[in-house]
Amino acid sequence: MNNPATSADLRADNKASTFDIVQKSLAKRRSAERRFKAYGLTGIMLGLMFLLVLFTSIIGKGYTAFVQTQVKLDIYFDAEWLDPEQGGDDSLAKADYNGLIKKSLSTAFPEVTERRDKRDLYAMVSSGAGFLLREMVVTDKSLLGKTVPVWLPADDDIDMLMKGHIDREQDQANRRVNDKQLAWIDRLSQEARIEKHFNALFFTAGDSREPEMAGIRGALMGSLLTLIGTFLLSFPIGVATAVYLEEFAPINKFTDFIEVNINNLAAVPSIVFGLLGLAMFINFFGLPRSTPIIGCLVLTLMTLPTIIIAGRASLKSVPPSIREAALGMGASKLQTITHHVLPLAMPGMMTGSIIGMARALGETAPLLMIGMVAFIVDVPTSFTQPSTVLPVQIYLWADSPERAFVERTSAAIMVLLFFLISMNGLAVYLRRRYERRW
Structure with a gap:
């Protein structure tokens, strides 16, 4: 026969040992959580430190280019x-x-x-x-x-x-x-x-073999023409594709195949699009080399997956009740999309498009493949005139041995970063200003 006192003591000892085990495991988990947070903060601080070093180096070398x-x-x-x-x-x-x-x-x-x-x-x-x-x-x-x-x-x-x-x-x-x-x-x-x-020539002149006469106006105009053409082509096609796939396309193997390929194209290296543009637009169709029209066609192919994916995500964010209410009031499918769904999804679509344009602005590899690396002195005024873009201009100057080109390279990088940060800031502003939460 068991002793009641002994059984109670055993149960108390078991409870105490279980409590101790739980406490030790909690202490280990909390310690692991603190270490994980420390690792994350360390990674963020290292990233910010490297970014600060990069910006300091660029600004330190480039700010003198703004005076002459x-x-x-x-x-x-x-x-x-x-x-x-x-x-x-x-x-x-x-x-x-x-x-x-x-x-x-x-x-x-x-x-x-x-x-x-x-x-x-x-x-x-x-x-x-x-x-x-x-x-x-x-x-x-x-x-x-x-x-x-x-x-x-x-x-x-x-x-x-x-x-x-x-x-x-x-x-x-x-x-x-x-x-x-x-x-x-x-x-x-x-x-x-x-x-x-103040070095006004840096902003008003085209490229030159003399560093003191070299400017970025030609590259800026080339980038502007290329981005305008890219937006005019990619935005309507991307929005139309997103609307079709999300609102009208039936769910079958063909549409699944299209969606998989769109997602895959978003991860394709940009130089592949440059090779495609070289093979198709220049060698096959015979379009003029080193022109903004070639650049915008290549960058359109590159940015379309980003715009389509962002457009579909924006359309999905619109509540089904909006569609049901419009259809219940007698609106057609097309009227529902154009009058109700698209206006609500447009801020997200514009955000995705601006991010795609920012990526296109900073691209160099695909444009090198289609010949926009040429030495261009004149400032382009149309889509069919030879031109270069700002990232390629930076690439050309970085390869020059003169010390004066070093500061102009850094100054051009500062201008490019300004436009990239501005475009991303505009995307954030549009999303916060016009986004609706349901």
Whole structure:
């Protein structure tokens, strides 16, 4: 016969041991949860730290590109020099404007007489400054016969020296600016004839082999034309496809096959779309190479899966009661979709489209395959003119050895990041502003 006291003690001991086991397991689980949170916070902090280092590096190298060293020269627009035969615009467009710059420098530094010294003196002003003088004369012919003070861009080596990227204390053999040029720069500084001004050329000029004359306007126009064409093609097709698959398509093997392929296309590497565009649009259809029309066709194929998937998700988010109420009031299927469902789903569709456009803006690989990597000086004005885009322009500048192109590469990256962040911010705003929660 069992002792009642002994049985009670055993049950108490069992309860105590079970409680201890549960407490130990809870402590382990809470400890594991704390470690998991710590790992997550550490990962987030590392990501933010690397992002901060990246942004600091880009901004630190690129912010100086928004200012440009310029030299003030008194330019005498000699009519006999520029238009000796009075040929009008054609003669003025072909005149030697760099000769005017050399005359002005020779007048400012009359003591420079040796040929080698003159070459070093003339090299202090950008070789592309003559184009700016030509544009001034062609725009305003009243300048002929007058002496006008003009701020002209300095050579990239002088610009790098003024910005502190070249150490003037180094030996002359180890820097790209010689001692005589340093003396001339000091003299110009004392006369307030060499200063750093806002670099308007960076935003108004096309690409150039001279860093001080290179700008992003051509790449921006190419990106703008390409994105406009991509949106005009991808948005209607993507919305129509999403509406059909979600509202009208029967559920069968064919539609399942289409949905699977749309989801697969969203994960296809972008360079594959570039190969497809090269094979189909250029080699088969014979469309002009290196043009925005080719770029928008390729990017349309790339962004369509994203827009379709986002459109279907937006349509699914509309409650069935909206459709049932419209149909109950006598509206047709098409009227229900166009008058009730689509307006409610449109904010989500627009958000997906903007995100797709932001991805298209930052793409480089597919556009390299269709030839938009060419050196384009002129700013494109139509969909059929040769052009490049901002990411490809960054790629081209990053491959250039000059130090001045390094800061322009970083500055172009800053401009690209600004547009990408703005587009994603617009998508977030539209979603929060017009999204309805049911």
